[in-house]
Amino acid sequence: MTVGILGGGQLGLMLAESLRKLDTPVLVLEPDDEAPCAQRLAGIIPAAFDDAAALKDFFARCTRVTYDSENIPSAPLAPFADKLAPSLRVLQVSQHRAAEKTFLATHGFGPVQFSVVKATDSLHDAVRRFGTPCIVKSSLGGYDGKGQHKVKHDADVRALPDTGSEWVLEDVLTLESEVSCIVGRDDGGRAFTFPVFENVHTHHILDVTVLPARIDPSLQNEARERALAIAKALDVVGLLTVEFFVGTGRDGARKLFVNELAPRVHTSGHVTRQACTMSQFDILARITSGVPITAPELHPGGWCMGNLLGDVWLAQGRTGGALDLSSWEHFPQVVDVYLYGKREARTKRKMGHFVVHAETPNEAVDVAKRFREALMSRG
Amino acid sequence: MTVGILGGGQLGLMLAESLRKLDTPVLVLEPDDEAPCAQRLAGIIPAAFDDAAALKDFFARCTRVTYDSENIPSAPLAPFADKLAPSLRVLQVSQHRAAEKTFLATHGFGPVQFSVVKATDSLHDAVRRFGTPCIVKSSLGGYDGKGQHKVKHDADVRALPDTGSEWVLEDVLTLESEVSCIVGRDDGGRAFTFPVFENVHTHHILDVTVLPARIDPSLQNEARERALAIAKALDVVGLLTVEFFVGTGRDGARKLFVNELAPRVHTSGHVTRQACTMSQFDILARITSGVPITAPELHPGGWCMGNLLGDVWLAQGRTGGALDLSSWEHFPQVVDVYLYGKREARTKRKMGHFVVHAETPNEAVDVAKRFREALMSRG
Numbered sequence: 001m002t003v004g005i006l007g008g009g010q011l012g013l014m015l016a017e018s019l020r021k022l023d024t025p026v027l028v029l030e031p032d033d034e035a036p037c038a039q040r041l042a043g044i045i046p047a048a049f050d051d052a053a054a055l056k057d058f059f060a061r062c063t064r065v066t067y068d069s070e071n072i073p074s075a076p077l078a079p080f081a082d083k084l085a086p087s088l089r090v091l092q093v094s095q096h097r098a099a100e101k102t103f104l105a106t107h108g109f110g111p112v113q114f115s116v117v118k119a120t121d122s123l124h125d126a127v128r129r130f131g132t133p134c135i136v137k138s139s140l141g142g143y144d145g146k147g148q149h150k151v152k153h154d155a156d157v158r159a160l161p162d163t164g165s166e167w168v169l170e171d172v173l174t175l176e177s178e179v180s181c182i183v184g185r186d187d188g189g190r191a192f193t194f195p196v197f198e199n200v201h202t203h204h205i206l207d208v209t210v211l212p213a214r215i216d217p218s219l220q221n222e223a224r225e226r227a228l229a230i231a232k233a234l235d236v237v238g239l240l241t242v243e244f245f246v247g248t249g250r251d252g253a254r255k256l257f258v259n260e261l262a263p264r265v266h267t268s269g270h271v272t273r274q275a276c277t278m279s280q281f282d283i284l285a286r287i288t289s290g291v292p293i294t295a296p297e298l299h300p301g302g303w304c305m306g307n308l309l310g311d312v313w314l315a316q317g318r319t320g321g322a323l324d325l326s327s328w329e330h331f332p333q334v335v336d337v338y339l340y341g342k343r344e345a346r347t348k349r350k351m352g353h354f355v356v357h358a359e360t361p362n363e364a365v366d367v368a369k370r371f372r373e374a375l376m377s378r379g
Numbered sequence: 380m381t382v383g384i385l386g387g388g389q390l391g392l393m394l395a396e397s398l399r400k401l402d403t404p405v406l407v408l409e410p411d412d413e414a415p416c417a418q419r420l421a422g423i424i425p426a427a428f429d430d431a432a433a434l435k436d437f438f439a440r441c442t443r444v445t446y447d448s449e450n451i452p453s454a455p456l457a458p459f460a461d462k463l464a465p466s467l468r469v470l471q472v473s474q475h476r477a478a479e480k481t482f483l484a485t486h487g488f489g490p491v492q493f494s495v496v497k498a499t500d501s502l503h504d505a506v507r508r509f510g511t512p513c514i515v516k517s518s519l520g521g522y523d524g525k526g527q528h529k530v531k532h533d534a535d536v537r538a539l540p541d542t543g544s545e546w547v548l549e550d551v552l553t554l555e556s557e558v559s560c561i562v563g564r565d566d567g568g569r570a571f572t573f574p575v576f577e578n579v580h581t582h583h584i585l586d587v588t589v590l591p592a593r594i595d596p597s598l599q600n601e602a603r604e605r606a607l608a609i610a611k612a613l614d615v616v617g618l619l620t621v622e623f624f625v626g627t628g629r630d631g632a633r634k635l636f637v638n639e640l641a642p643r644v645h646t647s648g649h650v651t652r653q654a655c656t657m658s659q660f661d662i663l664a665r666i667t668s669g670v671p672i673t674a675p676e677l678h679p680g681g682w683c684m685g686n687l688l689g690d691v692w693l694a695q696g697r698t699g700g701a702l703d704l705s706s707w708e709h710f711p712q713v714v715d716v717y718l719y720g721k722r723e724a725r726t727k728r729k730m731g732h733f734v735v736h737a738e739t740p741n742e743a744v745d746v747a748k749r750f751r752e753a754l755m756s757r758g
Contacts, residue, residue, distance in 0.1 A: 020419055023719075278715070295715070308551070322401065322668075326670065328673065337400065337401065340402075
């Protein structure tokens with residue numbers, strides 16, 4: 001029994017730590033020798049995700065293989081699909097925006113109103129038909145806001161190439177909040193969700209995750225039920241993170257919309273390491289090790305996970321490595337700081353995170369903001 | 380900044396994981412190439428604890444050095460005492476039973492009634508003077524009940540050599556329970572205790588740790604205050620685990636007695652990884668990394684940590700490695716299983732542990748016992 005992880009970032013590292021608790025041998029395939037796993041784990045295979053020979057060797061040595069990102073080429077994985085969890089189909093659906101939206105709409109899972117624009121179609125005409133304002137998203141490879149354009153006027157759309165790329169057009173919601181829900185589902189079909197997380201983004205990058213989410217309990221239940229139904233429809237074995245918008249669309253109805261799917265451990269799920277009795281990493285470790293799963297519970301109080309981007313290092317005059325954490329003394333509600341060991345600090349690069357436990361979600365968010373400010377003022 | 384750990388067992392491994400979260404580089408000195416750290420971490424120095432050249436190199440590369448056991452020779456560490464945390468004196472006091480008892484008695488910290496027998500003294504005469512029943516403990520090197528003899532009759536003492544070893548004689552208490560309290564203390568003198576843990580031993584080896592401890596709150600407060608006072612008197616920088624007996628001695632008074640000191644992360648503290656907002660490993664990582672500490676809090680409910688000895692593997696017909704965990708499905712209250720990756724299962728060898736979260740401490744203990752029985756019946 002050996003579990004393989006395609007991708008050795010911080011998510012892969014935390015998954016590897018959970019796998020080792022079960023004494024499941026772990027192999028990680030990761031091309032970047034500065035990635036968190038490469039810095040901290042023995043037994044990394046340093047190869048590209050489309051290196052056919054390396055993949056053949058890697059899969060031969062693994063009982064089951066999962067991935068810490070959906071931005072890996074799926075075609076080279078086809079010969080090894082029987083060992084992939086979640087499956088190749090789940091990976092393909094979630095990494096291709098048009099396929100994802102079409103799947104969601106076809107099954108009645110309520111995506112934001114959208115239209116697919118093929119590479120041979122005229123994007124300009126399509127936007128005029130769809131109507132502005134809208135968001136133009138590339139069908140492949142976008143994350144953290146990359147490959148997205150908000151189009152308000154005709155001039156905005158004329159700045160984009162008319163043909164040659166596949167796009168998805170999306171309605172612009174009057175957005176109230178964003179939430180995510182992680183489903184765990186094992187190969188015996190046992191499934192549950194973690195509690196619903198509220199996510200606040202800044203410049204399209206996750207800034208803080210808040211728990212419990214500050215939205216109606218009925219909407220939270222709806223999110224959990226819909227996430228479970230999506231995981232079942234896709235026959236997910238592993239984790240499926242479903243990202244939702246709460247907002248009002250063109251038809252004027254306030255609703256829960258599915259934004260996108262990530263069939264893997266998720267940045268918003270870092271908070272589960274402290275806030276829940278079992279973490280997302282522990283649950284995926286059980287699933288991939290063939291150990292049947294049970295549902296985690298949420299500890300009382302308010303929780304907030306704050307991302308630490310490279311900007312914090314730069315504010316401290318550091319180029320990477322450790323941080324000056326001396327101000328932690330004044331924040332007893334900060335219960336964890338996890339730095340990923342990335343050597344080079346760059347603006348907007350995810351370099352670490354921390355978790356706050358307070359009486360209420362609002363208080364937790366407030367402490368998180370003040371803690372980050374205190375870190376950034378240690379320059 | 381690099382933190383060294385003398386000893387690469389499971390306690391050292393979990394400490395290393397906490398240190399890496401702060402991006403503090405870790406070096407481990409461990410002679411056994413099958414120890415948990417050697418199996419799972421890069422950068423192990425495979426040398427004996429009294430290898431002067433290896434120690435010199437090791438300390439030269441470390442900013443600060445701690446240890447995961449007090450059963451390491453202290454004399455070879457003397458040249459490097461300025462980097463040791465807790466200090467050489469704390470290590471020496473805690474590894475030498477006569478020195479430990481004498482320290483506790485001198486400072487009024489309430490050890491069990493005892494008498495020191497020097498190597499040149501007659502043990503037989505000393506026992507007769509002290510009176511039976513009593514417990515005869517070797518002054519050096521005992522743990523998990525090794526080097527201990529219960530003496531009821533004159534014939535029992537005559538079976539032991541009369542001179543040549545240093546011993547400590549101890550009163551036999553009418554024992555109600557055993558508890559432990561872990562103090563964290565940083566180099567700024569900030570100090571707190573974890574909640575008091577109740578420990579149940581079987582054949583002198585920790586069987587389960589229960590939280591909250593099922594003893595009067597007033598005794599728990601007394602244990603916390605006494606543990607803090609001991610840590611302050613010893614000027615501990617790091618962790619100090621104080622083990623207590625609750626019972627009645629020769630004078631008929633029901634009291635809290637200090638049994639022994641362990642200046643390190645402790646097996647009873649495994650439960651802090653789930654039951655508290657910060658673990659003992661996280662706190663020692665902060666102290667040794669020079670990050671000021673704050674106090675952890677206890678999550679509500681009842682908690683129980685159960686040790687997994689080699690006997691569980693042997694009952695499953697396994698010689699080591701992973702366990703069959705399929706029965707976990709029926710125990711949703713089991714929130715963590717941590718196997719240490721030891722290759723060879725031996726009876727009474729600590730190979731892993733698990734943690735239960737339930738409504739009450741009694742329920743947690745009950746679930747722990749049933750879970751372990753279920754594991755052992757998967758032969």
